[in-house]
Amino acid sequence: MSQASCIALLRFIGVLFIGISSISMSWAAIDTYEFSSDQQRERFQLLTEELRCPKCQNQNIADSNAPIAVDLRRKIYTMLQAGEPDEAIIDFMQSRYGDFVLYNPPWDHRTWLLWSLPFILLGVGLTVLGRLLWRRRSQAQPQALSEEEKAALTAILKESEKS
Template identity: 45%
Template sequence: MKRLLIILSLFISLTTLEAAVEVKTFESQQQELRYKKLIEELRCLVCQNQNLAGSDAGLAQDLRKQVYKMIRAGNSDDEILDFMVTRYGDFVLYRPPFKATTFLLWIGPFIILAIGMLVLIRFIRQRKNVVITTLTNNDKEKLKQLLDEDKEQDK
């Protein structure tokens, strides 16, 4: 048990690990929080499925620098995200905007869920039908007898 806990705690520490140890000074704590949030939300383009915060790739370092510079220059979060999207496309965002090219990405899982629900409902209904249709009159008689016997035994 103790060993399991140690192993689990290792995984927890891994998920919060950030690749970069960079010294960046901010004018306020709010700026620093914004910086941290932005580099969490922006994708590192050269590494599959890592954000800027988690990557040590050269491009990720440059883009972190760019985000930092823009925050210090007084740009808003939207301006910074716009800057990235006009250069690298929606792919740079971990939460791409909802539009014609991305609607399947957003709606897709719900469509699959709906299909799954329909299949499940049909399956349940069909099973009910099967139970009802296989009971012949003969079966019903037998069932009644059995139930009656049961009741008498209970008395």
């Protein structure tokens, strides 16, 4: 294969790669919403970043490309256009999708363990650490010899002096 044909093949592969990548980029969903004010745009961004995508593991609605996230962004936009306050939008999403959509779920009878578990684990860890240190400290202190041990030690020393 000549040098000219190698260069032509590399150009063809490069053009093909650029063409395929530009086609795949055009398929990406891009939300474009018109807002009446900058304040409304900021509210939209804050709400979409504050709410978690129900399908994705740990991704907010703003960053997710899941179809449900697109629908939720559209719903937030329509609720903002209708003049709904942020609390009403969050309450709607929470009532529809549960506490999972909130990054900070409320404290109630269902979530007390979720909120308390870090402190419980910290307490257990400190207790275990304290017991280990106490046990090590008590083992490190020299203990007095009993009368029998003193007599045995004296006998061993006298025997070693004779030899």
